[in-house]
Amino acid sequence: MVLVVTRTIGVGVMRVAYALILSVLIFSTVRAEEQSEPQPTAAEEGEQIDLVPYEIGERQRPGEEPRPTAFPPFIYESIPDINSSASDFVAVPDRWRQLYAGKWYDPYNQNVLKADIPIFGDQAHPWFFELAIISDLSTETRRIPVPVGGPSTQNPEATDIFGNGRQFVLAENLITSFSLIQGNTAFKPQDVEFRFTPVFNINYAHAEETGILRVDPTKGNERTDNFVGLLELFADIHLVNITDRYDFISSRIGVQPFISDFRGFVYNTSEPGVRLFGNFDNNKYQFNLAYFRRIDKDTNTGLNTWFEDRFEDVFIGNIYRQDAPVLGHTVQANLIYRQDTAGNHPFDYDNNGFLVRPASIGDERPKNIYSTYLGLTGDGHYGRLNVTEAFYYVTGSESHNQIAQRQTDISAAMAALEASYDIDWVRVRASFFWASGDDDPYDDEANGFDAILDNPNFAGGDISYWQRQGIPFIGGGLVLFTNRNSLLANLRPGKEEGQSNYVNPGLRLYNAGVDFEITPKLKLINNVSYIQFDDVSTLNILRQDGSFDRDLGWDLSSGILYRPFLNNNVQIRAGTAFLLPNKGFENLFGDRTLYQVFTNLILQY
Amino acid sequence: MKFAVLRCSRLPLVVCFAVLMAGCGGSGGAGSSGSNQKNGTGAANFGCDGGCPNLNLSAAEVRLIIAQGVRAAQSIGVNATFAVTDRVGNVLAVYQMAGSPPTTRIDGMLGATGGLEGVDVPSTLAAISKAGTGAYLSSQGNAFSTRTANQIVQEHFNPGERNQPGGPLFGVQFSQLMCSDITVLNPDLAGGIPSGSKVLSSGFTGPRALPLGLSPDMGGIPLYKAGDMVGGIGVEFDGLYRLDREIFDFDDDPEERVAMQASIGYEAPSERVASQMNVGKSLRYTDLEYGDLEPLDGALPVLDETSFVAIPFYFSGVVRNGATFGDPSSGVAKTVRAGVPAAILVDSSGSPRFPTRAGASLPNGAQLSAAEVDAILDSALVTAFRARAAIRTPRDTPARVSIWVVDHLGVPLGFVRSQDAPVFGIDVALQKARGATFFSSPDAGEKLAALQAANAVGAFEDYVTAARNFLGPQALTGTHAFADRALGNMSRPFFPDGIDGNINGPFALPFPGTSGAARTWSPFNDGVQLDLVFQRLVQPLGIPANPPASLPDNCSDRNIVGSRLANGIQIFPGSVPLYRGNTLIGGIGISGDGVDQDDLVAFYGASRRGLDFVGHTTVGDPQLGFNAPIEIRSDNIQPLPYENVRLRYVNCPEAPFSGSNEQNVCDGL
Known part of the structure; x- marks a missing residue:
């Protein structure tokens, strides 16, 4: 019982400290209100101390204050088996364990590893544990322009x-995610979550x-590398x-993924930071306020370093x-300020x-960047027409x-x-992408768009050649002409480790596509x-x-997504794409047709 | 301060430096101005692309430029030494303010020992080399400075960027030497010093020699009039003839500042300066901008006539007019060849110095005929004309280069150059042709060993053994064809080129700090290239304080190698050896544009495709033209001390021809 008190105070202290970290004074008030409502007073807690813990099978009754309990060890055998004839009248230990008997390897039934059953805490403050394991095995055969x-x-x-x-690339990412969650998440956001997601990567490349x-060059034309990267490490605390x-206000501190907009045009990565988010007006509005201090990425995996x-x-x-300007369409206004002071820390x-x-191009002198992105984006549908829109303007220096x-x-x-229209099992799509280019590289204005x-x-995403491949800027500088998984021709030495560059040729991309939902299991894009x-x-x-x-030039791509069990536990993705150079590309790298063939096997627990 | 060359005889000499001096009071070039101004100048742009009329500097203009320099030096409280040259290296003035340090110390700034490191040389000679560098590296299409030179001769490009190959013009500093058989000295200025069989010509006939070769020390920039490149100015006063190892800042280098202020009114057009050119990286022109310079207030000083310093073979003490480039009197006469604007070298009477001739006899009459030499020159010149210049503006104008063909004994068989090609390429292209030819020769190892043995100083490493340890016991016996690119690979302080921490190439010296070697690498002590010419390079450096008894007329020992290394070798790309079947019959060397373009002009020019293009369909091998058999080219040599590594042969550039997107044009040649 002393432990219980300590825990309660502990949570309180943690929340207060957390609020201080956020330095959001107005929320201190809000938090105080929050505390005054559901939290028991000291007097109540004093009474609570006398409450008798629940026995196994004993339940909290309506109107009764929750009493402390020790959850029984999560031995599956202790749970009545729904299929057992003996289960008909057996008392269940708590409400999370009635009717179902799971197995640890079965994520579809009650599973202590999937946050279905508490692992500790009491009935009012149960703590859940969630384990997720994703294995992503990918292969890629490609031809890109390279220098001798x-x-x-x-x-x-x-x-x-x-x-x-x-070139040939083989990569395995084993993503393991460990979450500790407090709160009943059936009808409301969780109260607290701690999550740790390391990624174990091994990769091989042959050129x-x-x-x-x-x-x-003495290191040859093969490379095997591995890295354990940090995808997530955060505390998520419902304020x-x-x-x-x-409608709620919540916060998340630590290494966390964040996407700036519906399609990830400007910022889409996982970085350490502090984020305040929530919604209001019956979830019609949602908001994010976030600060990230970026950590460097590992070169050959793109994963966060430690x-x-x-x-x-x-x-x-x-x-x-939501529902603006019409029902079913959401608009987003976005303000992003970025300050990149890597120029104070050359050479990396x-x-x-x-x-x-700094980038090994031009005069190669180090630089800092101070840029502000103003964005207006949207996603949803106008009647049966699906659309997504994005417009960003970036200013700064x-x-x-x-x-x-x-x-x-x-x-x-x-x-x-992008606009698309579904005709039964066929989706037809048209899209346009524009990034402004610089018209006078030597003047004092940088007019080439680049993202953070x-x-x-x-426009096909990573199935398309242009977006998927990184192409070295042969003969122009030791940078990438276009980066991997990016549409921009931004002449940047890697989008992860390199700095943005706003003196670039920009891009116009006109896309048409058609997706076939051949069977519920198989989609062709x-x-x-x-x-x-x-x-x-x-x-x-x-x-x-x-x-x-x-x-x-032309980019032709085709890919499949196959989900043999109609779920995401087993997914097979595969695709091929060709880049048919036109004059502009021929001048850069020649007229040879470029290609890629990739496969992706994703196994998820 | 004293610079002395102790001579023992007229023979190839033990050369000793008594480096007695101290206290040059180098002020260095420290301090970043933090300028973010756009590179370039305030000068008008005349749109000259090589076709503008050639002008010259008048003596009055030279005096004005020096007076501006003196005023600039006074404004920052220094006493400077100035030199002004014309485009072909005639020294138009040398002016030494009272109190200017008489000598300057050569320092690669990386702690190297040996070679020219630590040697004190007269400031006047340093100033001449700086002025000449500004003039020699530049043209109507490009303005390069000694800062540009600094950027492109170090162990990495850019200097300071780890793991990147050496500068594209690695080794160019050792060219234009007095010992070269190409550079011309003025007998009127001999001052009683016997010149041996050195080429002499009075008047304006260039190209003249530069005493220290090309200079990488800040303070040398070209001079322009109405868009035409008419000369260069060099400024020396900080007591250090040095490299700038840290190029990622903006220096306020006082020598550069004074040179720029001196040049006002004659500065390079802003569209032609080095920073407008990208060769994977942009080139440096000056760290300061003309806009950063304070106006020179007050009246210009009256020049002290006694401060004009006479220097034997360089300057009489009386300011003179400069040559008009392209006029036969300049030694470089315009002509047209194969329908392309071209130029040749002429003597003071206007006669071609290098009329096309056949090569020395070879068994089975394999030697190059005069007609074949002409065909190769035509082909190379037209290849250059088709090629997109890498270091000129406006973009898409033709590459402009100097082209030499030599026979298997390094004897020049013919020469032609594109009009407005930078002058430095005249000497450098021949160094390249000779380097490729010599090292591809059956007796290369033997001759190299003989040169080493004859070198009484002993500062001549055992390159033959090093090369054989590296390439195998048969190396340097004619088994393989070495283009200059391969020689360059082997002449870098790291092998493979640029990979920090690796051992030096067999023709280079260890990088300082990587071994206990007594002689370590720097751009002023770079291995076989310098060792081949070292004695004859330093011998004239006694000028003017201690004039040598006579001048060398050949950079290497004529008794051992004849003319084969008469102006030294070059160790950056731009040449290939020429073959008939498996017989080495000579070499072709190119210099003046980007190194890949130089490679292209040499290799494509000598190829079947290049010869056919200009209609010489019957000369040379039906498949290869005059290129080496594919299987003996240096990129076939295996194994090397590292796995996965080969010497390069040539590297032709991306989309090389104007008006065409054709790529990989050298494939299979």
């Missing part, structure tokens, strides 16, 4: 700058040229319910309004020995852009629009995109070639 090695080549007769771009996978319908500083702060405030090399900060070789004022924009860390799901640069001026100066053409 500079100081050395893999093969003789390498007389030109372009090498053999065939045909040296100097691609690692800067040192207050502000209406009877569970708190190596990326020297970048991101402040996000957004608000969603990635694990493969390549310089990532780069203390020194390497390509412009000077301080720049950022002024760039991005727009995306994008990972968009748009097809896309055609025509891609152009928005402005080739940056390419003209970086490649010392004034003849660049706007037309980049």
